[in-house]
Amino acid sequence: MDAGLPVRAFFTDRNGGAGDKPYDTLNLASHVGDDPSVVAINRGVVEESAGGAVVFMKPAHGVGVARLDESYLDGREPPTADVLLTTVEGLSLATLAADCVPLLAHDAQTGAVVAAHIGREGLRLGVVDAAVAAIVDVRHGWARPQSVTFSVGPAICGKCYEVSSQVRAEVAARHPLAMSTTGWGTPALDLPRAVVGRLAELGFDRVVRHRHCTFEDRRLFSYRRDHVTGRQAGVVSCEGPLP
Numbered sequence: 001m002d003a004g005l006p007v008r009a010f011f012t013d014r015n016g017g018a019g020d021k022p023y024d025t026l027n028l029a030s031h032v033g034d035d036p037s038v039v040a041i042n043r044g045v046v047e048e049s050a051g052g053a054v055v056f057m058k059p060a061h062g063v064g065v066a067r068l069d070e071s072y073l074d075g076r077e078p079p080t081a082d083v084l085l086t087t088v089e090g091l092s093l094a095t096l097a098a099d100c101v102p103l104l105a106h107d108a109q110t111g112a113v114v115a116a117h118i119g120r121e122g123l124r125l126g127v128v129d130a131a132v133a134a135i136v137d138v139r140h141g142w143a144r145p146q147s148v149t150f151s152v153g154p155a156i157c158g159k160c161y162e163v164s165s166q167v168r169a170e171v172a173a174r175h176p177l178a179m180s181t182t183g184w185g186t187p188a189l190d191l192p193r194a195v196v197g198r199l200a201e202l203g204f205d206r207v208v209r210h211r212h213c214t215f216e217d218r219r220l221f222s223y224r225r226d227h228v229t230g231r232q233a234g235v236v237s238c239e240g241p242l243p
């Protein structure tokens with residue numbers, strides 16, 4: 001599905017590509033037990049859609065940022081990081097998730113694009129701020145909020161993401177908007193709402209939000225629902241500075 005950014009950007013689902021149960025189909029993660037040759041086929045499908053080289057993130061539920069230069073156009077493996085940024089025209093970035101929040105961004109002033117992976121631990125540690133800081137760093141000054149567009153992709157929703165009351169309290173202490181309750185009345189976290197809320201606090205309100213819940217929608221991978229499963233991607237392509 002189209003991510004709604006001014007550059008080529010999209011979110012994948014389980015349609016297309018290759019793969020057998022429980023990874024069917026179009027699993028893009030190499031660390032979940034799927035056949036590597038199948039993952040390679042699926043990554044090729046995404047590269048075709050992106051129109052060039054795609055760097056697939058190695059997330060670690062942290063706040064690490066990696067800025068990728070021209071050397072990644074040749075298929076180099078990225079360092080472990082939950083935020084990828086590039087200003088290299090023709091390079092695409094992919095964040096992988098199955099319930100966590102895939103966040104994409106584009107800055108019209110510099111042409112920089114960002115792909116970020118936001119789980120509850122990354123959110124608590126400040127990965128949204130890290131993504132914004134990465135955009136600001138490239139500009140050598142505070143961002144004009146209007147020039148940056150964000151896209152929040154499919155993630156587990158606040159009615160489905162059950163956690164213990166202690167975990168909810170820990171995350172909500174930093175992100176009150178994460179406080180939620182499941183459809184069956186137990187403590188929960190609303191990560192997408194917290195991400196959008198934190199961006200608004202920082203002055204960024206150009207945010208496209210895709211409200212598909214990975215847990216409810218079987219067209220999407222959900223770790224919570226299926227445990228052994230694949231990962232979908234959020235992909236954004238750098239097109240250089242816009243005219």
Ligand SMILES: [Zn+2]
Binds near residue numbers: 159160161213216
């Ligand atoms: Zn849901």
